[in-house]
Amino acid sequence: MRDASKAMRDASRATRDPLTERRLPVIEMFGPTLQGEGRVIGLKTMFVRLAGCDYACVWCDTKYAWEPGQLARSEPLAPAAIVARLEAAAGGCRRVTLSGGNPALHDLAPLVEQLKARGWRTHMETQGSLAPAWLAEIDSATFSPKPPSSGMRTDWAVLAQALALCRDPDLKVVVFDEDDYAYAVDVHGRFPEVPLTLQVGNRVGEDTAATLLERLNRLADRALGDSRLGDVRVLPQMHVLIWGNRRGV
Amino acid sequence: MRDASKAMRDASRATRDPLTERRLPVIEMFGPTLQGEGRVIGLKTMFVRLAGCDYACVWCDTKYAWEPGQLARSEPLAPAAIVARLEAAAGGCRRVTLSGGNPALHDLAPLVEQLKARGWRTHMETQGSLAPAWLAEIDSATFSPKPPSSGMRTDWAVLAQALALCRDPDLKVVVFDEDDYAYAVDVHGRFPEVPLTLQVGNRVGEDTAATLLERLNRLADRALGDSRLGDVRVLPQMHVLIWGNRRGV
Numbered sequence: 001m002r003d004a005s006k007a008m009r010d011a012s013r014a015t016r017d018p019l020t021e022r023r024l025p026v027i028e029m030f031g032p033t034l035q036g037e038g039r040v041i042g043l044k045t046m047f048v049r050l051a052g053c054d055y056a057c058v059w060c061d062t063k064y065a066w067e068p069g070q071l072a073r074s075e076p077l078a079p080a081a082i083v084a085r086l087e088a089a090a091g092g093c094r095r096v097t098l099s100g101g102n103p104a105l106h107d108l109a110p111l112v113e114q115l116k117a118r119g120w121r122t123h124m125e126t127q128g129s130l131a132p133a134w135l136a137e138i139d140s141a142t143f144s145p146k147p148p149s150s151g152m153r154t155d156w157a158v159l160a161q162a163l164a165l166c167r168d169p170d171l172k173v174v175v176f177d178e179d180d181y182a183y184a185v186d187v188h189g190r191f192p193e194v195p196l197t198l199q200v201g202n203r204v205g206e207d208t209a210a211t212l213l214e215r216l217n218r219l220a221d222r223a224l225g226d227s228r229l230g231d232v233r234v235l236p237q238m239h240v241l242i243w244g245n246r247r248g249v
Numbered sequence: 250m251r252d253a254s255k256a257m258r259d260a261s262r263a264t265r266d267p268l269t270e271r272r273l274p275v276i277e278m279f280g281p282t283l284q285g286e287g288r289v290i291g292l293k294t295m296f297v298r299l300a301g302c303d304y305a306c307v308w309c310d311t312k313y314a315w316e317p318g319q320l321a322r323s324e325p326l327a328p329a330a331i332v333a334r335l336e337a338a339a340g341g342c343r344r345v346t347l348s349g350g351n352p353a354l355h356d357l358a359p360l361v362e363q364l365k366a367r368g369w370r371t372h373m374e375t376q377g378s379l380a381p382a383w384l385a386e387i388d389s390a391t392f393s394p395k396p397p398s399s400g401m402r403t404d405w406a407v408l409a410q411a412l413a414l415c416r417d418p419d420l421k422v423v424v425f426d427e428d429d430y431a432y433a434v435d436v437h438g439r440f441p442e443v444p445l446t447l448q449v450g451n452r453v454g455e456d457t458a459a460t461l462l463e464r465l466n467r468l469a470d471r472a473l474g475d476s477r478l479g480d481v482r483v484l485p486q487m488h489v490l491i492w493g494n495r496r497g498v
Contacts, residue, residue: 031473032474034482041290042446044481044482092475094479209458213490220491224281226340229341230293230342231344233291234291235290238484241465241490242462242465
Protein backbone atom coordinates (compact mmCIF):
# COMPACT_ATOMS: atom_id res chain seq x y z
CA MET A 1 0.00 0.00 0.00
CA ARG A 2 2.69 2.46 0.98
CA ASP A 3 4.63 1.76 -2.22
CA ALA A 4 1.56 2.19 -4.38
CA SER A 5 0.71 5.42 -2.64
CA LYS A 6 4.26 6.68 -3.14
CA ALA A 7 4.15 5.76 -6.83
CA MET A 8 0.91 7.69 -7.20
CA ARG A 9 2.40 10.71 -5.52
CA ASP A 10 5.48 10.53 -7.75
CA ALA A 11 3.30 10.32 -10.85
CA SER A 12 1.21 13.23 -9.70
CA ARG A 13 4.37 15.24 -9.06
CA ALA A 14 5.80 14.41 -12.47
CA THR A 15 2.76 15.78 -14.26
CA ARG A 16 2.54 19.00 -12.26
CA ASP A 17 3.47 22.22 -13.93
CA PRO A 18 6.23 23.73 -11.78
CA LEU A 19 4.94 27.19 -12.61
CA THR A 20 1.44 26.52 -11.33
CA GLU A 21 2.04 24.24 -8.32
CA ARG A 22 1.99 25.46 -4.76
CA ARG A 23 1.05 29.03 -5.64
CA LEU A 24 1.29 31.45 -2.75
CA PRO A 25 -1.19 34.33 -2.21
CA VAL A 26 0.96 37.44 -2.59
CA ILE A 27 -0.52 40.70 -1.27
CA GLU A 28 2.47 42.83 -2.21
CA MET A 29 6.15 42.63 -3.10
CA PHE A 30 8.40 45.64 -2.79
CA GLY A 31 11.94 46.79 -2.28
CA PRO A 32 14.77 47.22 -1.97
CA THR A 33 13.80 49.03 1.21
CA LEU A 34 15.11 49.19 4.75
CA GLN A 35 14.00 46.68 7.35
CA GLY A 36 12.30 48.88 9.90
CA GLU A 37 12.05 46.64 12.95
CA GLY A 38 13.83 44.46 15.48
CA ARG A 39 17.33 43.09 15.51
CA VAL A 40 17.64 43.37 11.71
CA ILE A 41 16.68 47.07 11.70
CA GLY A 42 18.22 49.15 8.93
CA LEU A 43 19.16 46.25 6.67
CA LYS A 44 18.52 46.60 2.96
CA THR A 45 15.95 43.99 2.02
CA MET A 46 13.22 42.98 -0.39
CA PHE A 47 9.76 42.20 1.06
CA VAL A 48 7.19 39.56 0.16
CA ARG A 49 3.88 39.96 2.00
CA LEU A 50 1.56 36.95 1.95
CA ALA A 51 -2.18 37.00 2.55
CA GLY A 52 -3.96 35.48 5.51
CA CYS A 53 -3.57 35.49 9.27
CA ASP A 54 -4.71 33.29 12.14
CA TYR A 55 -4.78 36.41 14.35
CA ALA A 56 -6.74 39.66 14.08
CA CYS A 57 -4.87 42.19 16.25
CA VAL A 58 -6.96 45.28 16.84
CA TRP A 59 -4.02 47.59 16.07
CA CYS A 60 -2.51 45.55 13.22
CA ASP A 61 -0.71 47.93 10.83
CA THR A 62 -1.11 45.60 7.82
CA LYS A 63 -4.81 44.68 7.97
CA TYR A 64 -4.85 44.77 4.18
CA ALA A 65 -3.04 41.44 4.35
CA TRP A 66 -5.86 39.54 6.03
CA GLU A 67 -9.16 41.42 6.37
CA PRO A 68 -12.22 39.86 4.68
CA GLY A 69 -11.98 40.12 0.93
CA GLN A 70 -8.23 40.68 0.86
CA LEU A 71 -7.35 37.07 0.05
CA ALA A 72 -9.39 37.41 -3.13
CA ARG A 73 -7.36 40.48 -4.07
CA SER A 74 -4.01 38.70 -3.61
CA GLU A 75 -2.09 37.36 -6.59
CA PRO A 76 -1.43 33.60 -6.61
CA LEU A 77 2.22 33.19 -7.60
CA ALA A 78 4.39 30.09 -7.88
CA PRO A 79 7.70 30.20 -6.00
CA ALA A 80 9.67 30.48 -9.25
CA ALA A 81 7.60 33.50 -10.27
CA ILE A 82 8.20 35.17 -6.91
CA VAL A 83 11.94 34.63 -7.19
CA ALA A 84 11.96 35.99 -10.75
CA ARG A 85 10.12 39.15 -9.70
CA LEU A 86 12.42 39.68 -6.73
CA GLU A 87 15.50 39.37 -8.90
CA ALA A 88 14.12 41.76 -11.49
CA ALA A 89 13.73 44.49 -8.85
CA ALA A 90 16.50 43.75 -6.36
CA GLY A 91 19.57 45.37 -7.88
CA GLY A 92 22.44 43.92 -5.86
CA CYS A 93 20.23 43.04 -2.88
CA ARG A 94 20.00 39.34 -1.99
CA ARG A 95 18.11 39.56 1.28
CA VAL A 96 14.37 38.96 1.48
CA THR A 97 11.88 39.32 4.31
CA LEU A 98 8.86 37.01 4.20
CA SER A 99 5.99 38.66 6.03
CA GLY A 100 2.22 38.77 6.30
CA GLY A 101 -0.29 38.39 7.81
CA ASN A 102 1.27 35.24 9.18
CA PRO A 103 3.49 33.68 6.50
CA ALA A 104 3.77 30.50 8.60
CA LEU A 105 0.21 29.64 7.43
CA HIS A 106 1.64 28.62 4.06
CA ASP A 107 4.07 25.92 3.01
CA LEU A 108 7.06 28.13 2.24
CA ALA A 109 9.54 25.25 1.96
CA PRO A 110 9.66 25.32 -1.87
CA LEU A 111 10.06 29.11 -1.98
CA VAL A 112 12.79 29.11 0.67
CA GLU A 113 14.58 26.28 -1.10
CA GLN A 114 14.60 28.14 -4.41
CA LEU A 115 15.68 31.40 -2.77
CA LYS A 116 18.58 29.75 -0.99
CA ALA A 117 19.67 27.91 -4.13
CA ARG A 118 20.02 31.32 -5.81
CA GLY A 119 22.03 32.88 -2.99
CA TRP A 120 19.28 34.74 -1.13
CA ARG A 121 19.28 35.24 2.63
CA THR A 122 15.80 34.63 4.02
CA HIS A 123 14.27 36.34 7.04
CA MET A 124 10.73 35.74 8.30
CA GLU A 125 8.33 37.77 10.45
CA THR A 126 5.65 35.81 12.33
CA GLN A 127 3.85 35.80 15.67
CA GLY A 128 4.98 32.27 16.47
CA SER A 129 1.46 30.82 16.66
CA LEU A 130 2.38 28.02 14.25
CA ALA A 131 5.48 25.85 14.11
CA PRO A 132 5.83 24.25 10.67
CA ALA A 133 8.94 22.10 10.21
CA TRP A 134 10.29 24.31 7.39
CA LEU A 135 11.09 27.06 9.95
CA ALA A 136 14.36 25.18 10.28
CA GLU A 137 15.26 26.16 6.70
CA ILE A 138 14.91 29.94 7.22
CA ASP A 139 18.17 31.85 7.88
CA SER A 140 16.63 33.99 10.63
CA ALA A 141 13.20 34.86 11.96
CA THR A 142 11.63 37.48 14.20
CA PHE A 143 8.86 36.11 16.39
CA SER A 144 6.46 38.75 17.68
CA PRO A 145 4.03 37.20 20.16
CA LYS A 146 1.15 39.60 20.63
CA PRO A 147 0.63 41.45 23.93
CA PRO A 148 -2.76 41.92 25.69
CA SER A 149 -3.64 45.15 23.85
CA SER A 150 -3.82 43.15 20.60
CA GLY A 151 -6.82 41.16 21.88
CA MET A 152 -4.99 37.90 21.10
CA ARG A 153 -3.76 35.13 23.41
CA THR A 154 -0.36 33.43 23.22
CA ASP A 155 0.07 29.65 23.03
CA TRP A 156 3.40 29.46 24.86
CA ALA A 157 4.02 25.81 23.97
CA VAL A 158 3.72 26.49 20.24
CA LEU A 159 5.90 29.59 20.51
CA ALA A 160 8.58 27.57 22.31
CA GLN A 161 8.38 24.93 19.60
CA ALA A 162 8.71 27.51 16.81
CA LEU A 163 11.70 29.21 18.50
CA ALA A 164 13.41 25.85 18.95
CA LEU A 165 13.00 25.01 15.26
CA CYS A 166 14.55 28.24 14.02
CA ARG A 167 18.32 28.46 13.74
CA ASP A 168 18.59 32.19 14.46
CA PRO A 169 15.45 33.48 16.19
CA ASP A 170 14.76 36.74 17.95
CA LEU A 171 11.71 38.02 19.79
CA LYS A 172 9.89 41.32 19.43
CA VAL A 173 7.07 42.63 21.60
CA VAL A 174 5.05 45.71 20.68
CA VAL A 175 4.30 47.83 23.74
CA PHE A 176 1.26 50.14 23.84
CA ASP A 177 0.48 50.14 27.59
CA GLU A 178 1.34 48.82 31.04
CA ASP A 179 -0.14 45.38 30.45
CA ASP A 180 1.91 45.03 27.27
CA TYR A 181 5.04 46.00 29.16
CA ALA A 182 4.36 43.36 31.82
CA TYR A 183 3.82 40.86 29.01
CA ALA A 184 7.21 41.76 27.51
CA VAL A 185 8.90 41.17 30.86
CA ASP A 186 7.13 37.80 31.03
CA VAL A 187 8.36 36.90 27.52
CA HIS A 188 11.94 37.73 28.51
CA GLY A 189 11.60 35.60 31.65
CA ARG A 190 10.33 32.64 29.63
CA PHE A 191 12.97 32.89 26.89
CA PRO A 192 15.98 34.66 28.44
CA GLU A 193 18.40 33.31 25.82
CA VAL A 194 16.51 34.69 22.83
CA PRO A 195 17.35 38.33 21.91
CA LEU A 196 14.36 40.52 22.74
CA THR A 197 13.31 43.85 21.23
CA LEU A 198 10.69 46.10 22.81
CA GLN A 199 9.02 48.08 20.04
CA VAL A 200 7.01 51.23 20.54
CA GLY A 201 3.37 50.75 19.54
CA ASN A 202 2.28 52.66 16.44
CA ARG A 203 -1.29 53.76 15.75
CA VAL A 204 -1.71 53.96 11.99
CA GLY A 205 -3.43 57.20 11.02
CA GLU A 206 -2.69 58.84 14.37
CA ASP A 207 1.02 58.68 15.12
CA THR A 208 3.69 60.95 13.69
CA ALA A 209 7.48 60.78 14.01
CA ALA A 210 7.22 63.23 16.91
CA THR A 211 4.65 61.22 18.89
CA LEU A 212 6.52 57.97 18.25
CA LEU A 213 9.83 59.46 19.46
CA GLU A 214 8.11 60.82 22.56
CA ARG A 215 6.71 57.37 23.35
CA LEU A 216 10.07 55.75 22.55
CA ASN A 217 11.68 58.10 25.07
CA ARG A 218 9.27 56.95 27.80
CA LEU A 219 9.59 53.25 26.93
CA ALA A 220 13.40 53.53 26.93
CA ASP A 221 13.42 55.19 30.36
CA ARG A 222 11.16 52.49 31.71
CA ALA A 223 13.18 49.57 30.33
CA LEU A 224 16.55 51.11 31.25
CA GLY A 225 15.53 51.32 34.89
CA ASP A 226 14.12 47.79 35.02
CA SER A 227 16.62 45.18 36.21
CA ARG A 228 14.31 42.38 35.04
CA LEU A 229 15.16 43.44 31.48
CA GLY A 230 18.91 43.00 31.74
CA ASP A 231 19.59 42.30 28.09
CA VAL A 232 17.10 43.94 25.78
CA ARG A 233 16.76 46.24 22.81
CA VAL A 234 14.36 49.17 22.62
CA LEU A 235 13.58 50.36 19.10
CA PRO A 236 11.04 52.33 17.08
CA GLN A 237 9.69 51.29 13.69
CA MET A 238 12.33 53.13 11.70
CA HIS A 239 10.42 53.00 8.40
CA VAL A 240 7.58 54.93 10.04
CA LEU A 241 10.02 57.58 11.30
CA ILE A 242 11.49 57.96 7.82
CA TRP A 243 8.52 57.49 5.56
CA GLY A 244 5.44 57.74 7.80
CA ASN A 245 2.63 55.18 7.94
CA ARG A 246 2.72 54.45 4.23
CA ARG A 247 2.14 51.14 2.52
CA GLY A 248 4.89 49.53 0.44
CA VAL A 249 7.94 50.81 2.30
CA MET B 250 69.13 38.18 29.42
CA ARG B 251 65.56 37.22 28.63
CA ASP B 252 65.23 35.28 31.88
CA ALA B 253 66.64 38.15 33.90
CA SER B 254 64.31 40.57 32.20
CA LYS B 255 61.36 38.29 32.90
CA ALA B 256 62.33 38.00 36.55
CA MET B 257 62.49 41.76 36.82
CA ARG B 258 59.06 42.12 35.28
CA ASP B 259 57.65 39.50 37.63
CA ALA B 260 59.16 41.27 40.63
CA SER B 261 57.81 44.58 39.46
CA ARG B 262 54.37 43.03 39.03
CA ALA B 263 54.44 41.44 42.46
CA THR B 264 55.04 44.77 44.17
CA ARG B 265 52.40 46.69 42.22
CA ASP B 266 49.23 47.72 43.94
CA PRO B 267 46.42 46.14 41.90
CA LEU B 268 44.26 49.17 42.59
CA THR B 269 46.79 51.64 41.20
CA GLU B 270 48.38 49.73 38.31
CA ARG B 271 47.42 50.27 34.70
CA ARG B 272 44.99 53.07 35.48
CA LEU B 273 42.89 54.14 32.52
CA PRO B 274 41.90 57.77 31.88
CA VAL B 275 38.12 57.76 32.20
CA ILE B 276 36.29 60.78 30.78
CA GLU B 277 32.83 59.53 31.70
CA MET B 278 30.92 56.40 32.64
CA PHE B 279 27.16 56.24 32.27
CA GLY B 280 24.23 53.94 31.80
CA PRO B 281 22.29 51.84 31.52
CA THR B 282 21.39 53.57 28.27
CA LEU B 283 20.57 52.46 24.74
CA GLN B 284 23.31 51.89 22.20
CA GLY B 285 22.50 54.45 19.55
CA GLU B 286 24.54 53.30 16.56
CA GLY B 287 25.39 50.53 14.15
CA ARG B 288 24.52 46.87 14.19
CA VAL B 289 24.07 46.89 17.99
CA ILE B 290 21.55 49.77 17.87
CA GLY B 291 18.93 49.74 20.60
CA LEU B 292 20.76 47.41 22.97
CA LYS B 293 20.76 48.25 26.66
CA THR B 294 24.36 48.92 27.64
CA MET B 295 26.70 50.68 30.03
CA PHE B 296 29.30 53.06 28.55
CA VAL B 297 32.92 53.73 29.48
CA ARG B 298 34.47 56.64 27.57
CA LEU B 299 38.26 56.86 27.69
CA ALA B 300 40.33 59.96 27.02
CA GLY B 301 42.64 60.47 24.10
CA CYS B 302 42.48 60.08 20.34
CA ASP B 303 44.99 59.68 17.51
CA TYR B 304 42.48 61.44 15.23
CA ALA B 305 40.90 64.88 15.38
CA CYS B 306 37.79 64.70 13.16
CA VAL B 307 36.41 68.15 12.45
CA TRP B 308 32.83 67.05 13.19
CA CYS B 309 33.63 64.74 16.13
CA ASP B 310 30.61 64.66 18.47
CA THR B 311 32.71 63.76 21.54
CA LYS B 312 35.55 66.29 21.36
CA TYR B 313 35.44 66.49 25.15
CA ALA B 314 37.17 63.10 25.10
CA TRP B 315 40.37 64.32 23.42
CA GLU B 316 40.68 68.09 22.97
CA PRO B 317 43.65 69.80 24.67
CA GLY B 318 43.27 69.86 28.42
CA GLN B 319 40.67 67.08 28.53
CA LEU B 320 43.14 64.34 29.45
CA ALA B 321 43.97 66.31 32.60
CA ARG B 322 40.28 66.38 33.48
CA SER B 323 39.88 62.61 33.11
CA GLU B 324 39.86 60.37 36.14
CA PRO B 325 42.57 57.69 36.30
CA LEU B 326 40.85 54.48 37.33
CA ALA B 327 42.20 50.96 37.74
CA PRO B 328 40.26 48.20 35.91
CA ALA B 329 38.89 46.84 39.19
CA ALA B 330 37.54 50.26 40.10
CA ILE B 331 35.87 50.63 36.68
CA VAL B 332 34.20 47.23 37.04
CA ALA B 333 33.01 48.09 40.56
CA ARG B 334 31.45 51.36 39.40
CA LEU B 335 29.77 49.65 36.46
CA GLU B 336 28.25 47.00 38.67
CA ALA B 337 27.01 49.57 41.18
CA ALA B 338 25.03 51.36 38.44
CA ALA B 339 24.11 48.56 36.02
CA GLY B 340 21.01 46.99 37.53
CA GLY B 341 20.64 43.74 35.60
CA CYS B 342 22.66 45.00 32.62
CA ARG B 343 25.84 43.08 31.83
CA ARG B 344 26.79 44.67 28.53
CA VAL B 345 29.39 47.41 28.30
CA THR B 346 30.54 49.59 25.42
CA LEU B 347 34.16 50.80 25.56
CA SER B 348 34.41 54.03 23.61
CA GLY B 349 36.45 57.20 23.29
CA GLY B 350 38.22 58.99 21.78
CA ASN B 351 39.95 55.92 20.51
CA PRO B 352 39.96 53.30 23.26
CA ALA B 353 42.46 51.22 21.27
CA LEU B 354 45.16 53.70 22.40
CA HIS B 355 45.15 52.05 25.83
CA ASP B 356 45.98 48.55 26.99
CA LEU B 357 42.47 47.35 27.73
CA ALA B 358 43.45 43.69 28.14
CA PRO B 359 43.26 43.74 31.99
CA LEU B 360 39.91 45.54 31.98
CA VAL B 361 38.41 43.21 29.37
CA GLU B 362 39.71 40.19 31.24
CA GLN B 363 38.11 41.31 34.49
CA LEU B 364 34.83 42.20 32.79
CA LYS B 365 34.61 38.82 31.10
CA ALA B 366 35.46 37.00 34.32
CA ARG B 367 32.41 38.67 35.88
CA GLY B 368 30.03 37.80 33.07
CA TRP B 369 30.07 41.06 31.12
CA ARG B 370 29.71 41.23 27.34
CA THR B 371 32.20 43.73 25.90
CA HIS B 372 31.71 45.87 22.82
CA MET B 373 34.21 48.42 21.53
CA GLU B 374 33.92 51.47 19.27
CA THR B 375 37.07 52.53 17.41
CA GLN B 376 38.14 53.93 14.05
CA GLY B 377 40.45 50.97 13.36
CA SER B 378 43.62 53.06 13.16
CA LEU B 379 45.38 50.80 15.67
CA ALA B 380 45.43 47.00 15.92
CA PRO B 381 46.49 45.93 19.41
CA ALA B 382 46.51 42.17 19.99
CA TRP B 383 43.88 42.38 22.73
CA LEU B 384 41.20 43.20 20.12
CA ALA B 385 40.92 39.41 19.90
CA GLU B 386 39.54 39.32 23.46
CA ILE B 387 36.64 41.73 22.83
CA ASP B 388 33.24 40.11 22.17
CA SER B 389 32.38 42.49 19.34
CA ALA B 390 33.60 45.78 17.92
CA THR B 391 32.35 48.47 15.59
CA PHE B 392 35.08 49.93 13.39
CA SER B 393 34.27 53.36 11.98
CA PRO B 394 36.97 54.42 9.52
CA LYS B 395 36.61 58.15 8.94
CA PRO B 396 35.43 59.52 5.57
CA PRO B 397 36.97 62.52 3.76
CA SER B 398 34.78 65.13 5.49
CA SER B 399 36.47 64.24 8.79
CA GLY B 400 39.82 65.56 7.55
CA MET B 401 41.47 62.23 8.43
CA ARG B 402 43.13 59.59 6.23
CA THR B 403 42.60 55.84 6.50
CA ASP B 404 45.47 53.36 6.80
CA TRP B 405 43.79 50.45 5.05
CA ALA B 406 46.45 47.92 6.03
CA VAL B 407 46.00 48.65 9.75
CA LEU B 408 42.20 48.59 9.42
CA ALA B 409 42.39 45.18 7.71
CA GLN B 410 44.65 43.93 10.51
CA ALA B 411 42.27 45.20 13.22
CA LEU B 412 39.23 43.64 11.52
CA ALA B 413 41.05 40.32 11.20
CA LEU B 414 41.91 40.30 14.91
CA CYS B 415 38.34 40.88 16.08
CA ARG B 416 36.03 37.89 16.42
CA ASP B 417 32.81 39.74 15.60
CA PRO B 418 33.54 43.00 13.77
CA ASP B 419 31.27 45.37 11.91
CA LEU B 420 31.96 48.55 9.98
CA LYS B 421 30.25 51.93 10.21
CA VAL B 422 30.78 54.93 7.97
CA VAL B 423 29.36 58.35 8.77
CA VAL B 424 28.08 60.09 5.63
CA PHE B 425 27.89 63.89 5.43
CA ASP B 426 28.39 64.42 1.67
CA GLU B 427 29.05 62.88 -1.73
CA ASP B 428 32.73 62.18 -1.06
CA ASP B 429 31.80 60.38 2.15
CA TYR B 430 29.26 58.28 0.28
CA ALA B 431 31.88 57.28 -2.32
CA TYR B 432 34.21 56.40 0.55
CA ALA B 433 31.52 54.15 2.10
CA VAL B 434 31.11 52.34 -1.22
CA ASP B 435 34.90 51.89 -1.31
CA VAL B 436 34.91 50.47 2.23
CA HIS B 437 32.20 47.95 1.27
CA GLY B 438 34.21 46.94 -1.79
CA ARG B 439 37.34 46.38 0.28
CA PHE B 440 35.60 44.41 3.06
CA PRO B 441 32.47 42.89 1.50
CA GLU B 442 32.17 40.20 4.18
CA VAL B 443 32.04 42.62 7.13
CA PRO B 444 28.56 44.00 7.94
CA LEU B 445 28.44 47.70 7.00
CA THR B 446 26.26 50.47 8.39
CA LEU B 447 25.90 53.86 6.72
CA GLN B 448 25.16 56.43 9.41
CA VAL B 449 23.70 59.85 8.78
CA GLY B 450 26.12 62.62 9.73
CA ASN B 451 25.10 64.69 12.76
CA ARG B 452 26.19 68.27 13.36
CA VAL B 453 26.22 68.84 17.11
CA GLY B 454 24.48 72.11 17.96
CA GLU B 455 22.77 72.31 14.56
CA ASP B 456 20.84 69.13 13.89
CA THR B 457 17.43 68.24 15.30
CA ALA B 458 15.45 65.01 15.04
CA ALA B 459 13.62 66.52 12.06
CA THR B 460 16.76 67.46 10.09
CA LEU B 461 18.37 64.09 10.86
CA LEU B 462 15.29 62.18 9.66
CA GLU B 463 15.19 64.27 6.50
CA ARG B 464 18.84 63.46 5.80
CA LEU B 465 18.26 59.80 6.68
CA ASN B 466 15.47 59.74 4.13
CA ARG B 467 17.82 60.98 1.39
CA LEU B 468 20.68 58.66 2.38
CA ALA B 469 18.31 55.67 2.43
CA ASP B 470 16.98 56.49 -1.04
CA ARG B 471 20.50 56.80 -2.36
CA ALA B 472 21.75 53.52 -0.85
CA LEU B 473 18.60 51.58 -1.78
CA GLY B 474 19.05 52.43 -5.44
CA ASP B 475 22.77 51.62 -5.50
CA SER B 476 23.53 48.05 -6.57
CA ARG B 477 27.13 48.43 -5.34
CA LEU B 478 25.73 48.42 -1.81
CA GLY B 479 23.98 45.05 -2.00
CA ASP B 480 24.10 44.21 1.67
CA VAL B 481 24.13 47.26 3.90
CA ARG B 482 22.38 48.92 6.81
CA VAL B 483 21.29 52.56 6.87
CA LEU B 484 20.69 53.97 10.34
CA PRO B 485 20.46 57.23 12.27
CA GLN B 486 22.04 57.87 15.66
CA MET B 487 19.01 56.77 17.63
CA HIS B 488 20.13 58.36 20.91
CA VAL B 489 20.16 61.76 19.16
CA LEU B 490 16.62 61.19 17.88
CA ILE B 491 15.42 60.29 21.37
CA TRP B 492 17.46 62.54 23.61
CA GLY B 493 19.00 65.16 21.31
CA ASN B 494 22.71 66.04 21.17
CA ARG B 495 23.22 65.70 24.91
CA ARG B 496 26.23 64.36 26.71
CA GLY B 497 25.98 61.23 28.87
CA VAL B 498 23.24 59.36 27.01
